[in-house]
Amino acid sequence: MDAWLNTLGGRFIVFDGPDGSGKTTQLKRFVAACRDADAMVEELREPGGTAIGERIRDLLLSHGEEDIDPVCEMLLYMASRAQLVACRIEPLLEQGFLVVADRFVSSTLAYQGAAGGVPEEHIYQVAEIVCDKIRPDLVVLFDVDEVTAGRRLSPLLDRMEAKGRAFHARVRKGYLDQAQRDPERHLVIDASQPPDKVFEDLLRGVRERLIEDGPGA
């Protein structure tokens, strides 16, 4: 058992990466390991994680009758996030929970920004309003090329997954640029490896960043 997982209370970790990176499977396994270590941990997903957020998720991921304008799309993701931050993330962190989120602002920067063409400074401005003081302690980026990722997706693609290979290549680059700009806050993991090896790298990386290099280390 990894007893150190029990010492991450009050931290906020984001799991992010392209569609098909395997981040959600790794998140479930990470959260299960935290529970085995008796940690107070809560997992949340974006878009969604609240009743309103899940309704916005349906709107964003279903194939609707008209195209969604990129700014409208960005604001809908942010609206779901505003509800999640106010109603779940802030109270949970205050209560001392470790919060693990499947996606956060890093997704908006990669999908609507780098791939969708919404200026990054606009995304940061809205994020400032939406996130209050909340910033992830660590963004774990599951990196995978778009060809490998595409092979892992179910053939029934949702609206975002169906945007094509060139779009998803820009998403990946958007994530890698974020990690390069702010290496302290990002942990990049090669998600094309077998799942057990990805999990091993994940545990080692989180431990190195948040325990060994963290405050009081």
Ligand code: TMP
């Ligand atoms: P999921 O499949 O990981 O739950 O993510 C839902 C989709 O929404 C995925 O294709 C990525 C996309 N997305 C954005 O485009 N912008 C965002 O801000 C978020 C949170 C997700």
